[in-house]
Amino acid sequence: MEDDMKKENKVIRVCGIERESIVDGPGFRYVLFVQGCPHRCPGCHNPESHDPAGGADMTTEEVFADIMKNPHLQGVTFSGGEPFEQVPALLELGKMIRNAGLSLMSYSGYTLEELQKRNDPETDELLSMLDILVDGRYVEALRNLTLIYRGSENQRVIDMNKTRAEGRIVEYQSDFDIEIVI
Numbered sequence: 001m002e003d004d005m006k007k008e009n010k011v012i013r014v015c016g017i018e019r020e021s022i023v024d025g026p027g028f029r030y031v032l033f034v035q036g037c038p039h040r041c042p043g044c045h046n047p048e049s050h051d052p053a054g055g056a057d058m059t060t061e062e063v064f065a066d067i068m069k070n071p072h073l074q075g076v077t078f079s080g081g082e083p084f085e086q087v088p089a090l091l092e093l094g095k096m097i098r099n100a101g102l103s104l105m106s107y108s109g110y111t112l113e114e115l116q117k118r119n120d121p122e123t124d125e126l127l128s129m130l131d132i133l134v135d136g137r138y139v140e141a142l143r144n145l146t147l148i149y150r151g152s153e154n155q156r157v158i159d160m161n162k163t164r165a166e167g168r169i170v171e172y173q174s175d176f177d178i179e180i181v182i
């Protein structure tokens with residue numbers, strides 16, 4: 001029984017994988033699109049990811065081995081779908097990723113405050129490992145194609161390291177943003 005539970009926690013329902021991306025976070029990243037999303041935002045860019053019964057199962061070890069095939073990666077991004085509907089398995093994978101020295105970023109349709117209100121130790125631990133969280137549902141009326149790493153203006157690209165250090169939400173400033181300002 002215990003073995004079954006452990007095994008269950010190690011399975012991720014996967015919608016798709018982008019092995020080399022420069023648009024889903026800073027640097028050269030591996031993007032894991034998880035399957036299943038309860039938010040159903042009108043205009044969602046990835047509606048095939050909504051059904052939790054769609055996609056295919058992969059173990060955390062299988063995904064991690066796939067990530068490790070590419071020595072040029074700077075980080076991994078969890079996207080979706082809703083990553084925070086699969087916290088136990090992504091927490092396990094996140095630990096492997098951080099131990100390998102890669103940065104970790106995640107999207108979520110939930111806001112950071114909604115995730116913190118869960119009072120769930122595993123959710124908190126996954127949040128504690130993130131460098132960047134892009135939070136909030138996609139809102140079609142607030143769509144803005146000039147935004148970096150997000151689709152609508154209500155969403156935030158949160159610098160989680162600075163947010164933890166300063167005890168307030170600090171939004172991420174990329175080199176690209178700085179170039180625009182100059």
Ligand code: SF4
Binds near residue numbers: 038136
């Ligand atoms: S949270 Fe993301 S994946 Fe889920 S419905 Fe909204 S835009 Fe689509």
